[in-house]
Amino acid sequence: MKKHEDFFQNVFAVVRLIPKGRVTNYGAIAKYLGSARSSRMVGWAMNAAHSQKDVPAHRVVNRNGELTGKIHFATPFQMQELLEKEGIKVVKDKIKDFQKSYWDPMKELEL
DNA sequence: AGCTTGACTTTGA
DNA sequence: GTCAAAGCCAAGC
Numbered sequence: 001m002k003k004h005e006d007f008f009q010n011v012f013a014v015v016r017l018i019p020k021g022r023v024t025n026y027g028a029i030a031k032y033l034g035s036a037r038s039s040r041m042v043g044w045a046m047n048a049a050h051s052q053k054d055v056p057a058h059r060v061v062n063r064n065g066e067l068t069g070k071i072h073f074a075t076p077f078q079m080q081e082l083l084e085k086e087g088i089k090v091v092k093d094k095i096k097d098f099q100k101s102y103w104d105p106m107k108e109l110e111l
Numbered sequence: 112a113g114c115t116t117g118a119c120t121t122t123g124a
Numbered sequence: 125g126t127c128a129a130a131g132c133c134a135a136g137c
Contacts, residue, residue, distance in 0.1 A: 007133090007134095025119085025120090026118075026119050026120075027119070027120050027121085030119080030120080030132090031120095035132070035133090036120065036121080036132090037119085037120065037121075037130095037131050037132040037133090038119090038120095038131095038132050038133065039118095039119040039120050039121095039132080040117065040118085040119050040120085040131095040132060040133070040134085041119090041132075041133055041134070042118080042119075043117070043118035043119060044117070044118080044133080044134060044135075045118090045134095046118050047117090047118065047135090049118095057118075060118075061118085062118075062119060062120085063119075063120065063121095067118090068118055068119085069118030070118085071118080072118055073118095
């Protein structure tokens with residue numbers, strides 16, 4: 001049992017809990033795990049998330065609502081397409097009504 | 112062993 | 125509102 005792997009698994013768990021048609025940002029997940037400044041690790045975890053098929057990484061964007069991580073997908077179009085398929089409007093690599101579709105794990109889970 | 116890069120965020124100017 | 129710098133931890137070289 002390695003600690004850093006726990007962190008990754010934790011990130012995966014949270015991402016998996018993201019409801020369909022909702023999105024969140026790295027900072028929220030990082031904060032939920034304890035360190036808001038560790039948002040980079042969330043991205044790194046997402047990189048490892050490729051091994052996990054049940055991790056909807058397309059629902060995780062940066063705090064600006066931009067699809068920054070799309071380049072790491074199989075194809076850059078996949079992320080946007082998946083989001084639009086879930087009812088999320090994406091315009092120029094940015095999520096429309098980001099605040100509306102925003103899903104905060106701390107608020108929705110912890111509360 | 113150290114240094115650089117990275118799916119980022121926050122704070123200060 | 126924007127721009128620059130610091131902080132965070134892990135992987136790659």
